[in-house]
Amino acid sequence: MFPILSVMTYIPLLGMIVILALPRNNPNLVRWVAVVATALPLALGVYLYMHFDRTTASMQFVEQFDWIKPFNIQYYMGIDGLSIPMVLLTVLLSFLCIIASWGIENGVKGYYAMFLFLETGMMGVFCALDFFLFFLFWEIMLLPMYFLIGIWGGKEKVYAAIKFFLYTLFGSVLMLLVMVGMYYYSEPHTFNLLQLAQGHQFVGKTIALFGYSLPLDKLFWIGLFIGFAIKVPVWPFHTWLPWAHVEAPTAVSVILAGVLLKMGTYGILRMNYPILPEATLWASNFMMILGVINILYGAFCAMAQKDLKKLVAYSSVSHMGYVIVGMASFTTAGVNGAVLQMFNHGTSTAMLFLLVGIIYDRVHHRWIVKPDGSKGFGGIASVVPVYTGVMAIALFASLGLPGLSGFISEALVFLGAFSNPKFQTYVVIGSLGILLGAAYLLWMFMRVFLGPLNEEHKDLKDMNWRETFTLIPLCVLVIVLGVYPMPVLNLMGSTLAKLLTLFS
Amino acid sequence: MVQSAQFAHSLEGWFGLLPLWGWAAVSAFIVIYFLALPFGGLATYIERKIAADMQDRIGPNRVGPIGLFQFAADAVKMLAKEDFIPKGGDRFLFNLAPLFVVVGSCTAFAVLPLSKYLIGADLNIGVVFILAVTTLIAPGLLLGSWASENKWSLLGGLRAASQIVSYEIPVALSILPIVLISGSLQIGSIVEQQGWTVFGENQASYHFWNAFHNPFTFFSMFLLFIGGLAETNRIPFDLPEAESELVSGFNTEFSGMRFGLYALGEFCDVFVMSAMVTALYLGGWHIPFLDIEKLGFALPTALVAFVQFHMFMIKTLLVVFVVMWLRWTLPRLRVDQLMGMCWKGLLPLAFFNILGTALWMWVFKGQSLMQLLAGHG
Amino acid sequence: MNHLMQFSSSLQGYLAVGAMLFSLGIFCVLTRKNAIGILLGIELILNAAAINFVAFSKFRTGLIDGQIVALFIMLIAAAEAAVALAVILRFYRLKQTIDADEASIMRN
Amino acid sequence: MNKVLLLAEILTVASALVVGFHPNILYASVFLLFTFCGVAVMFLYAGADFLAGAQIIIYVGGVTILILFAIMLTQWLYKIKLADLRNKMILPAILSVAVAVFLYRALHQMVATLPLQTPEALEKFTSTPKTALMGHALLGSYLLPFEAITILLLGAMVGAVWLARPE
């Protein structure tokens, strides 16, 4: 069988090698190579979408063979309904980001090489079904991200990059420990995620640490959860995110928010849920509380921000809270909504970051309110009508306006979470987030786009064809999925239904 | 081989008269004085005649009938000229260098297949031998140019050496298809295989001229010819002695018989290259479509050798004529064009030809075009 | 004289020539200041080795394996000469000299 | 027959001596050429006909020319520094003589203990054409080293061109 997943994963890597071999003085060649290297996986992604069997919960497009035989490590790739939306999101956003990065002028070669490397890492994470392989890709992805932020970032890029790196690495260390632990305690020793998920292997076992006998599965759960929570990011592990988002170049922010954050929640659904279902149930209350805190805390912080990008960054924190809430509800609607929210947040927040990047390219600042208290923007709707229109779509999608994609997922999350009697109070509190989300986004919209025109920006140019091209697919997705979400929902239904049997 | 052995056997009786080195000396003497020198001398005459014809002039016409002894007059003049060595020059190398050229080109005569029965030494590495000894020319030119203590000379010498070294590669590579076809490096057997008679007794094993063995060898022949031209520094590849740039190139400081040696070496080399084209591609001593040894009745061996010798000389001299013809036809190349043509043009083509020939051999089981036409495929 | 001729065509003769070439090569390598001179010595050494191979091929094994190795030696020698001379030319362009003693540090 | 071989050996060693001792590097390289020719003849008498041809083509047509080129490109016409032997020649001389003596002695002793081919076999070996044999060996049992050498040559070519390219 054609190893489509591996091909999708390694085409960008090949592209990176080609780019590294290209001459330095022809940036356009580099860009086009990168476009090709991301367009091919996108095309294959479309193939995947067409040929994905929606009726089964089992792994598809599987590639499996022994890799490091003595440790029973396999090269095991495959996708199910949980990973395919993420895979599609990854290939789509990578392609668009390559185009959106056209304006990068210094170190074009390195930038694109890193970017393609990053795509390989992301694809690998979503396709890997062997813990070892998963971890490998997880770490692979970290490295280009570090350089992308650290080299092509803004003023405080080094601080942001190191912060991002160390923070994520901290999570990775925990994950590594859990990985080794799982290998050691599983019988037979394996890294295969599907095998680990069989038979509730870690229930009832204990481990002696510092003189205490601790339950193994809960310990594993906490380790994995922290590792993933840092990526999501779950409060209080979120502080790397505003830094990284604000300092990263536009396209990297898009990937960061659009794909990387999803890895956290994906990881929880892929590992914590099926492998440690008992511990997951044990911790569901805790997750729910964290989710609600995320929603509210992110929203409150977003409202106080004066930097457009930081506002969007905190909005991501808030929106990822919905995912956590949906996941923790253990209801069909809730979990479906959570995964759908992962996808929808990927598209809508990508739009927001792209749009912020566009305006930053024009005026080189992002202040809603400048540090000296004067207005950063104001009334630019009259000079950039198309931009304003697209921003409005992104914004309303983000704040969950019906008819746009954000609503569907938020609605499903809340419907689902409310259906679990344990969590109704949390949902009531969390629903404040809907209100606050509208508040900070519309307030931002008002201050930036509406009102009398700020004379500083009366020469602002509207979007050019390239920028429009990057946004149109996302616009279409946001609207289509807002009206009819089944194209994405039916991908994941069977898989999530099977996942939920563990908790019923 | 058999015929050659018979011929040698018939001479066996004579061998006792002299030791081997004596025979070697004699044959060398014969080659040089009866073949190389006359050819070299006559060639200068012919060249001048041809040049004159092409330029609508009369050319040499004073010495002898229609100036036929002009070359003798030239030789006398050279011998009589003052032997001049530049002051700062390197005496030893100045003397040594022309010898390299003459030795290099004249030694090759030893393996030229003038006839089936008239080969100095039908070595089993004959082709390689020719290639090997002619390489001696390059150091000869280089050292001579250095020893002249003259910038123009040195530039000419460097050009000559680089040109020869470069073009040796396409030359060697365009010989390879023939080696593929004949499975031998022995010139005698290579030529023998190119026989063909219309009566068809030997059609199954003989395959007409190699030039027409298959399309690739046909092209290969031209590659060999072009490479040969370059190796012998003939126009259009005469950059080493480009008079408009380098006065007279590597031989600027040479005069008298030393110059004569250079000239002789050059002409001999032209002859050797032409003979190689003839032997390897144009059927050597064979008369087209006729095998005088397979006429149904036996001719005296001496007569056969005589006829074959003349056949070979006719073909070779025709090729030489083409060389001279080209001299008055084509303009000179630039250095970069010269090198570019070698590395970017001839070399890939030569590889292509080898590949093509190999494919041909594989597909048609070694049959030549002629054999296929005659229905022996 | 006969004895000498006998010796010369025996294995020992070849070995003797080889050994002399080898030692002369070493001498050449050690005494030349000029980098190209060193290269000359190396060529001598390689030839000495090739002679030994060919000689043993004939006198000892009666197979052509020694000749094959000698051929390889030639090819390697050619490659080595090409690279070495390229290096020398580059060095010359850098330092305007090809004195081997000048090439004593690992950077320009 | 043996006379030619003897002459060739003498030529080889004599010109090698010139290579070693002549202060003028140009002369040294010219005599190196003679050495190569001598070695080629020795090859011929050792039954290596193809090798002899190859020796001439590669060494005379290739290596020597290259060396001459290099000399002429680096020792420019008007500042000839061809005499370049070191003053301290005693140690190298002792060393090389010691090498020669020890080496020959070792080989000699070793050969004395080894079985050698019979004269008939030697005769037969010498008269056999080697070209076809070598061809089959190269593409047969020696295929891997052959391919390796090919790659080496390619690498050397590219490397040499890269090194010698104009800035």
Place this chain on the structure above:
Amino acid sequence: MAQQALLIALFPLCAFVIQALFGKKLPRHGDFVSVLAIFGSFVVAVPIFTKLLTQGHVFETFQVTWMALPGVEASGKLNSAANIVIGVLINNLTAIMLIMVTLCASLIHLFSVGYMHGEERYHLFFAYISLFSAGMLGLVLSDNLLTFFMCWELMGLCSYLLIGFYYKKPSAINASIKAFMTTRVGDTMFFLGIAALYYVFGTSNFMELYKALQQGAGHDVMIAGFPALTFIGFMVLMGTIGKSAQFPLHVWLPDAMEGPTPVSALIHAATMVAAGVFLLIRMFPLLEASHTILPIVAYIGAITAFLAALIAIVQVDIKKVLAYSTISQLGYMVMGVGVGAFAPGFMHLITHACFKACLFLCSGSVIHSVHTQDMREMGGLKSKMPITFATMFIATLAISGVPGFSGFVSKDRILGGALAYSMEHQGHYLIPLLGFATAGITAFYMFRMIYMTFFGHARDEHKHHHAHEQPVTMTIPLMILACLSFAIVFAGPTGIESIDHMMPVKWFDHALEGAQHEMGIAEHLSPEAEAIHHHAHGLALILSLAVAGLGIFISSITYLKHILKAETLKKMAGPVYPLLWNKYFFDEFYIGILIQKGLLKFNHFLAVFDDKVIDRICVDGWRDITMGVKSIIGRFDDVVVDRIMVDGTADVTAGGGWVLRQFQTGKVQHYLVLTVMVIIVALFYANLGLK
């Protein structure tokens, strides 16, 4: 029919898409697209309505699965229980709403063509208003709360966009965001209500809900400590409060008058704000089932009606007067639903839509003519704009509750219901009291408005001079809507049989009886209750006529005849006047205290907390700790481990290295000498080994 009915919502939706994408490039900026679309909707809605008129009852449904969410049963089988099914419900309420909305919307579209002519974003105006129409019609057609909510929010969006249509005016954008956020407070709670409904009933379909309620479901479920039905009812009520601008979330509606006048007419008078009441009517069975919610609804409505009416007295902006009157009238409707008189409430919804749309359009006509909204700069326009005056006067009569006009019929029945409610339930006397007071005040301020605008002398000669009647495209809608303000259209029982018998057809009441039957609340009153109702309605008729007459009378002597000075009234009011002028300081409380003092301060605190405490201390603190530990260990490491132990070794090694380095000349030949020496040694030993 239900499927075709979808066209009603789809026409304007398509118009929106066309307008938004290509509007600017179409001839006339594409206004005809929107107008034709909404007329198309009207045309499709007519047969449904005629069916209702002829057959007295319509009921059609049509459902599709929107989201398939496979769930898993205990046995491991997949099921589709969690699927989300949406559809269209056409019943009597729907039919009436549809015809009302399409008609009003069509007329207002037509009016807009003239009114908005030459505006900067003309095509976008029509795009938005088309989208709004689609939203409203979709809401009416929805058979479940989820799509109901979606359309509800979509209308909120359009309201936001249209209020902020003049986006360069700070007041307009402030009003727009205020409107959106205030309603969203209600919407969020409404959505929680939907979620709770889903949890309790497993559906949000109205018909299934009615059925479940009839079977008594949901009574024993608790949500967050409250009985489920009360919780849901309260949340639904909050939705209504937000959308229909009820106390205490009424603050956005007056500000929403910043939008163009047709928008005020369509969205903020006739349709969207009424959607909240429509929601209450749709959910009436649930409200009724919870028992505790209905009184709250009634009080909210009564208080809103009264407070808003009071504010309307002191307004000088013609649209603001109408806005407060809208709030007040919506309060009536909510009150009507709250006291159980949901049929009169619904009727008032329809009648109010017609006459309030008419009033707004008339005010638009006036504003378009004199270019001001301040009534103090108008006056004496009667002769200048006869049609506008006539139509506006008819509508005023209707809203004031003058007999013979539609407002009288519906309002009187609500008041009757309220009176009956207070009679039935002791202690709730405040509800009818506020209701009747409001009726008088309404008549007062509406006539005040008419007098100030059309009667008397021109207060601003310049503006008066330029005033003129509007073109026919703008007056025709006025006239049609004025016609609909006559009682005859909605002929129905007033509670007085003599009058009732005069009405030829009772279609409205028949239709509503059918609707009540569907909802399962068609209760037959007990004879005593019947008597009380009779009594109450008779009493209410007299009382309402009296208070309306009183209101008109005071208004006339004050503003027409100037017998009573307005200043005098102001002085009489004392501290009440500033309270009213400042709208009870709601805005100051919400914006000044809740948002600026509370929310934004809290946000700022949290952001600083996030930055300084979590990030700087908790996260980067680790860096500082690490750095501290590093410096200590580093010193130890530097001095002991590194200098002494490691560097010591290094020194020894370096010494050795120095010795060896003497051989390391970098000269090739030196190395070679060494190499050769080694070779010799090797050979020497080889020789030693030989015999």
